[in-house]
Amino acid sequence: MHLCLACRNAQRSEAARDSVLAAHPAAQVSTVEVDLGSAASVLRAARELRRRFQRLDFVFLNAGIMPNPHVNFKALWQGLLTGKVLHMLTTAEGIMTQTDRLNGDGLQEVFATNLFGHFLLVRQLECLLCGNEKPSRLIWTSSSNARESAFSLSDYQHAKGQESYSSSKYATDLTSVVLNRKLNEQGLYSSVVCPGLVMSNMTYRILPVFIWKLLMPIMWLIRFFAKTYTLTPYNGAEAHVWLFKQKPESLDALVKYHSCTSGLGKCYVEPRKMDVDEETAEKFYEKLLELEKQALERYGDLLDK
């Protein structure tokens, strides 16, 4: 088995490589540089991957950003007194907003990084993913924050609203559904995962580390009722690892696989039906293809001759 870490920061990817090798000295681990928020960088990385590999069995599409997060503490406080408190504490519905901006390609940064960069990468790697002896797999890190009401076909990059993260994750769910419909026959299967609430650099940008540390006993208590409070990256990866072991034909394309941890710390996976409209998914996919065409026209020199 060969593991290739695709990261934007060479120092961090080397550090990740070293820690994998420290635990598994015989492993084959390489790295490739990619900034998922830049179409040119994605095309360059895909070209490099096509050069190095003849097939890819698994692609984990995990990079994600939530810039300038803002928690509405008034809404959070009011929500604590309602019957929807658990829903609010696990999906952040109604209590979180973000401010987005344009990236160098003129796309909304959250949409570009969380979805479009990954989409472009998958499309550029189709020749390594489709038509192999064994099925290949895509595993997208989505979120329970993905919500239909945050997404609209007329503003699919979410330039006008303040829930770009939720919109990008809903767009991820839609994309996975269509990829399955189009590519299952060619041996490519796509799944979406929610790691649950995990302490990571993303959450440390929402509240300072020391506040999260103070909240930890409360979150352990909440976990008795909210099983998606996985809290550690290790627990959050439960669904990724579980999916790795499943036969793709046994999975449901309309299900999101949630990492869960019980109050006593036992990890398991819970499949939950996604709230996706397949017609919207198809229309959205067409828009992604249009955007892809524009990117390929702009960066034609980065394609194989």
Ligand SMILES: NC(=O)C1=CN([C@@H]2O[C@H](COP(=O)(O)OP(=O)(O)OC[C@H]3O[C@@H](n4cnc5c(N)ncnc54)[C@H](OP(=O)(O)O)[C@@H]3O)[C@@H](O)[C@H]2O)C=CC1
């Ligand atoms: N934490 C949580 O509670 C939840 C997280 N998620 C999702 O899990 C995934 C991982 O997030 P998490 O570990 O929590 O957060 P982190 O911020 O810790 O990790 C995000 C990762 O994405 C990488 N990344 C971000 N932007 C780019 C880019 N432009 N190009 C390449 N890589 C990039 C980061 O690289 P670098 O190290 O260089 O910054 C980092 O490795 C995300 O998709 C997130 O949306 C979903 C549900 C809950």
Ligand SMILES: CC(C)CCC[C@@H](C)[C@H]1CC[C@H]2C3=CC[C@H]4[C@H](C)C(=O)CC[C@]4(C)[C@H]3CC[C@]12C
């Ligand atoms: C746990 C508490 C006592 C107080 C914390 C309040 C808020 C800062 C957090 C409550 C719910 C959290 C979130 C829920 C869903 C996550 C989602 C799945 C994701 O993809 C990224 C992070 C979340 C939005 C997360 C962020 C912090 C909360 C809003």
